[in-house]
Amino acid sequence: MVYERENLKHDSVGAWAKRLYFASRAVMDSILRPYELGSTQWYVLYRLANEGPTMQRDLVRMLQIERATLSGIVATLVRKGLVDQTPDSVDQRQRMLRITRSGKKLWKELPDPIDLILTTAFDGADPAELAIARRVLQTATQRLNNHILEGNQA
Amino acid sequence: MVYERENLKHDSVGAWAKRLYFASRAVMDSILRPYELGSTQWYVLYRLANEGPTMQRDLVRMLQIERATLSGIVATLVRKGLVDQTPDSVDQRQRMLRITRSGKKLWKELPDPIDLILTTAFDGADPAELAIARRVLQTATQRLNNHILEGNQA
DNA sequence: CCACAGTCGTTCGGTACCTAACAACATATT
């Protein structure tokens, strides 16, 4: 029946994964809004504050976003004076990113939105069920990614 | 240890929910790209093709997006000549949306990306595990949404 | 009947993502 099929769509694991992602984003955005930071800007600061100076190119791989996307985000952080971007002395194509003094100062004031989200969402949940959910999501993601790869080959 | 905590973050159900969402989006975008349609544009056509004319304001609730967002999407579809937007005769504030002849023609050619995604991602998976995953995601989403509501009250 | 509050759609400015094309630079090949 078409009706059953439709119900399935709206109640599938995939649909709930999307809803959870959007709920998380909403919480994260609301925490970061007072500081005028977007979520990806936060991730970049997070990395630079905790792991030290990083090549922009490595950040692309770590954050799993496109070069073009990161380019704009870095430009914003530089404009705000929170991050410093300089060409690498060895390979002049690459850019070294480094948190500024003023960036460090802001970082100290910032709450950790990820901690809050994980605590709010999953505290007290059954670890066995969490493990199953994780595996289901992981498998599904893998399958979709394989599908994309195959599509590119053909 | 900080290290353990970090691992947790990157391997949490939340992180996998995000990855699954992005993998799904990538598949959906790649299917729809040849037709020059975005995913939300597809949802709007889907609704208008299968359920008939709909008030723009009801679509906001069904698709769970902001009025502002839908406004732009509808404008795009109208510009492409796929959708017709007319003021309601009773309440002149509201807009009635209706698929055009040319929209219907396009719709017939379109594959169903959601079917493909669900099949690729979950076919053959253990229904019991899917049910657990669904429940875990649902509960977490609910908790985060409650947290947002409480935040708004305070 | 008229001012006021609420609803609906739009516009504006901002974030975050994508692809495609490009310039600058680095390295491998001949």
Place this chain on the structure above:
DNA sequence: AATATGTTGTTAGGTACCGAACGACTGTGG
């Protein structure tokens, strides 16, 4: 050394999301 190939970052153009503010309209209380 000169040319071809690959990498890195940027820019341009597009989609999709958000909040805030505004105009047009509706319905209600005084």
